[in-house]
Amino acid sequence: MKQVKLTFWSRLGIVVICATSVVFAVRYAWIQLSPARTQAPDTNAWKADLIRASFAGMQVRELNPANSVIAFYFDLENTTTADFRLSNGSDLIVMCRLKSDHSLSSENHPHLEDSVFIPAKNRTRIVISFTRPFAWPASSEFVDDGIRRFAAQSVESLEGFVLFDQLNHVQIELPGAWQKLKEAANLPRNQ
Numbered sequence: 001m002k003q004v005k006l007t008f009w010s011r012l013g014i015v016v017i018c019a020t021s022v023v024f025a026v027r028y029a030w031i032q033l034s035p036a037r038t039q040a041p042d043t044n045a046w047k048a049d050l051i052r053a054s055f056a057g058m059q060v061r062e063l064n065p066a067n068s069v070i071a072f073y074f075d076l077e078n079t080t081t082a083d084f085r086l087s088n089g090s091d092l093i094v095m096c097r098l099k100s101d102h103s104l105s106s107e108n109h110p111h112l113e114d115s116v117f118i119p120a121k122n123r124t125r126i127v128i129s130f131t132r133p134f135a136w137p138a139s140s141e142f143v144d145d146g147i148r149r150f151a152a153q154s155v156e157s158l159e160g161f162v163l164f165d166q167l168n169h170v171q172i173e174l175p176g177a178w179q180k181l182k183e184a185a186n187l188p189r190n191q
Helices: 008-033 139-156 179-186
Strands: 051-064 067-076 084-086 092-098 114-119 121-133 158-165 168-174
Touching: 008 092, 051 139, 051 168, 067 114, 067 139, 114 121
Parallel strands: none
Antiparallel strands: 051 067, 067 121, 084 114, 092 158, 158 168
16 A cells, blocks of 8 residues: 655645534534524513513492492503503403412403503503492491402402503513402401
8 A cells, every 4th residue: 555645735734624624513513502593482472571560559439339440550660671552452451360270360351441651661550440349338437348348359369460462462460469458358447
């Protein structure tokens, strides 16, 4: 067998080809194993971290002698650098979050009372309400106790509400803080 003597330039060419092959192989492996490549973005996922909400209060209003409106006040905080709008219409779905199994329900027919504008990096108060039958006490002496018990019963199965803005594909969790209502309903009248 005859030995072939390689020149400097031939050896350099072989080293460059080998090094280039190794670089391309590493780059290809990196791209194939990267998280962006292995997990395709879910285009159906709801954006749930743009708007934060906190419970601000609750009010019972007389609609007529046999019915009441229960209004829930929430403060919404826009954590983004863009203004956000919630239009009170067919593109907005409001549902109750049930305490028992955290499932969603539209049984009480909750709704957003007005359209909402939340400026970037700001807070806005909203009102979610629904109507329930409630015979208002004839005597003003028992109105406060009756309303407290009615309010506590109305929310005992609720964990909160959820807004689904179908236009922007945004989900906003509205957590309830009803425990104080239940405690107040059980207090004796003179406290």
